[in-house]
Amino acid sequence: MELNGRQRTHYPFSALVGQEEMQLALLLNAVNPAIGGVLIRGEKGTAKSTAARALAALLPPASQDGFQIELRSEQGVEILAGPTVANGAAPFVELPLGASDDRVVGTLDIEAALQHGRRRFEPGLLARAHGGVLYVDEVNLLPDHLVDLLLDAAASGVNTVEREGISACHPARFVLIGTMNPEEGELRPQLLDRFGLAVEVAGPTDPAVRAQVVRRRIAYEADPAAFVAQFAAEEEALAQKIVHARALLPQVALSDGLLELITHICAGSGVDGLRADITLYKTAQTLAAWEGRTQVTVDDVRRAARLVLPHRRRRQPFEEPGLDQQELEELIQQHQERSSRPRNREQESGDNADQEDE
Structure with missing residues (x-):
């Protein structure tokens, strides 16, 4: 084959x-x-x-x-x-x-x-x-x-x-x-x-x-050629999926709201620098392309975080690398609640008045 x-x-x-x-x-x-x-x-x-x-x-x-x-x-x-x-x-x-x-x-x-x-x-x-x-x-x-x-x-x-x-x-x-x-x-x-x-x-x-x-x-080990032939169709499908995802990747969009989610997760996960944020952005985009989509979702960010963050988190001596799944879900929930919370118009007026007084 x-x-x-x-x-x-x-x-x-x-x-x-x-x-x-x-x-x-x-x-x-x-x-x-x-x-x-x-x-x-x-x-x-x-x-x-x-x-x-x-x-x-x-x-x-x-x-x-x-x-x-x-x-x-x-x-x-x-x-x-x-x-x-x-x-x-x-x-x-x-x-x-x-x-x-x-x-x-x-x-x-x-x-x-x-x-x-x-x-x-x-x-x-x-x-x-x-x-x-x-x-x-x-x-x-x-x-x-x-x-x-x-x-x-x-x-x-x-x-x-x-x-x-x-x-x-x-x-x-x-x-x-x-x-x-x-x-x-x-x-x-x-x-x-x-x-x-x-x-x-x-x-x-x-x-x-x-x-x-x-x-x-x-x-x-008994018959490599016969074994490989059994998976020929699946291998070809994966190879074609890589080609299609590469072509689709430049078209994948990630919204400002999801970018804010990415930075919120990275800031709350105890990582140093911005390399994690950038890599999480790229990985979420690539996940969407891999699955044939042009829009990144919250679940793409969630799944990407599990691959991007565990080895970057600050750890105590002898602490194993990893990512607390409950902590990740809490960070996502925090951001969603903050994003969905309507801003009070009277509060906005008051904020503007305060700025003018200053």
Whole structure:
């Protein structure tokens, strides 16, 4: 079976069981990579890497022409061809733990430029991930500055490398997926805040669900081709839904009232800065587009908040990340009551008179 130009041999995304929140977070980033990536936190054996690999096959095919790299120096601007992708399939690039900065962002050959006048740029993993998925397992074990580089590129969609008066710049639009086991250490709050969405995953506790997971995995290992064929229609439907949602996204409107709700929720949830507000806005819009709508609803904001806020809330030492659902509902209720409360005309007149007296 082929999907988006790639021969499918791995586990289908639609065959995953019991990880709906993780799947939704991944699909929203597939529609709108500007959300800023997904951090998946959880114990071993919860399909984190399986889901990341399966997502890449759902993405629209990469351009056969690749992309251009702009090389600038005192001698002027030179345009180089970027790396091409086999069969036009959306790439899946895995970042190894021991990767150097040059391996990630790319290398400028300064010696060749100075001695022979040849300006040369060796693309890194960010270039190879363009149009696809960049997967970072155990992201919490990477050096902080390297995580910063990844998050910068994911947020801006551009990678720039500068050395000795020479700079190389190229597009780097990809879905960033980071996974981690909290038992092996945490990310600093400054880095957590920069991941667009975060989800907590755990193994299902329902014996019937666990049995379904095992049954599907055994069937896949026994005959991968036959198993993949069973989910071909569902996979194709998801791939088309991503394409349609991407096209619809620019038309999605979010009202001023819902923007006020977003800022009310973020202010009341104990998050620092405004990144949460902006990400919640983008995620609510993307949810509406994913469901084929051009108007964002309160429920879109509610569902988006569950993905955007848990890892950004200020926590006490040893306190687990999370979002109090009752607190979220109370914040929504507060805003709705305030918005629906009619303003007394006499009060408005009195307010205006007070302002004139002042």
